[in-house]
Amino acid sequence: MTKAQLRIWTVEEYHRMIDAGILTGADTVELLAGQIVQMAPQKSLHAATLSRAADSLREQLGGAIQVRLQLPVTLLPDSEPEPDIAVVRPDSRYYLAGHPGPADILLLVEVSDSTLDYDRGQKARIYARSGIGEYWIVDIPGERLIVLREADAAGYRQESVLTLQETVIPLNFPAVSLTVAALFP
Numbered sequence: 001m002t003k004a005q006l007r008i009w010t011v012e013e014y015h016r017m018i019d020a021g022i023l024t025g026a027d028t029v030e031l032l033a034g035q036i037v038q039m040a041p042q043k044s045l046h047a048a049t050l051s052r053a054a055d056s057l058r059e060q061l062g063g064a065i066q067v068r069l070q071l072p073v074t075l076l077p078d079s080e081p082e083p084d085i086a087v088v089r090p091d092s093r094y095y096l097a098g099h100p101g102p103a104d105i106l107l108l109v110e111v112s113d114s115t116l117d118y119d120r121g122q123k124a125r126i127y128a129r130s131g132i133g134e135y136w137i138v139d140i141p142g143e144r145l146i147v148l149r150e151a152d153a154a155g156y157r158q159e160s161v162l163t164l165q166e167t168v169i170p171l172n173f174p175a176v177s178l179t180v181a182a183l184f185p
Contacts, residue, residue: 008034011080033126034078040115045185049140050084050111053183057087057109060176065106066090073108074099075130081123084138085109087170102131106172113140124148128155134171138183145180 009017014031017023028039042050050069058067068086075081080099087107088100095104108127110119119137127135128151135156137146143164148156149171162168164181 006035008078009036010034010077011074014080030072030082031078031080032122039082043113045140046111046113048185049113049138049183052185053109053111053138054085056178056182057085057107060178060182061087061170061173064090066094068095068100072099073105074101075126075132076101079126079130081126083108084111087172105132107134107136107170108132109136109138111138111140116142120146125155127151129153136168140184143184145183 009031011031014023014036023029023036028041029036030039031037054067054069058065061067066088068088070082070084071086072080072082073086073088085108086100086105087109088095088104089106091100091104110123112119116137116139124135124137128148131151133149133151135148135151137148139146145162145166145168147160147162147168148158149160150157162180164179164184167177167179169177
């Protein structure tokens with residue numbers, strides 16, 4: 001018996017499905033490693049933490065960045081995730097010509113209340129493979145921040161787990177020291 005194979009989609013094919021109306025705004029999906037994946041629904045704790053973390057990042061990082069919430073980033077050839085928070089280089093047209101790519105991304109953040117293994121596993125591998133230099137996971141149940149750095153094709157080589165009482169200095173913002181507690185409501 002022959003093993004069934006999954007059809008892997010490219011970002012270009014994914015966009016054509018959107019343009020053709022096969023995927024619509026009612027579909028809560030993202031493209032990850034060539035697979036169209038259903039996104040988990042948000043509970044109020046997730047939404048509150050996402051809002052608080054985004055506000056803290058905007059306040060601390062200042063005007064030299066744009067903070068995008070649950071909007072796509074393009075990681076060619078086969079991923080277009082919608083991270084909870086993407087801190088990106090400013091674009092005067094707000095990425096009208098195309099979603100931010102790895103060269104535009106300064107920091108990605110996922111807020112995890114029920115998807116920690118997925119965020120720490122598959123998403124981390126996709127982000128690392130794409131050259132995203134820094135990826136944070138706000139672990140709601142664990143009340144901690146997981147900081148992943150030093151991306152390569154196999155994943156992140158450095159992982160730090162920080163408690164609410166600790167501080168984190170984003171790689172691209174060495175003058176900023178952010179308390180982990182500031183990311184939580």
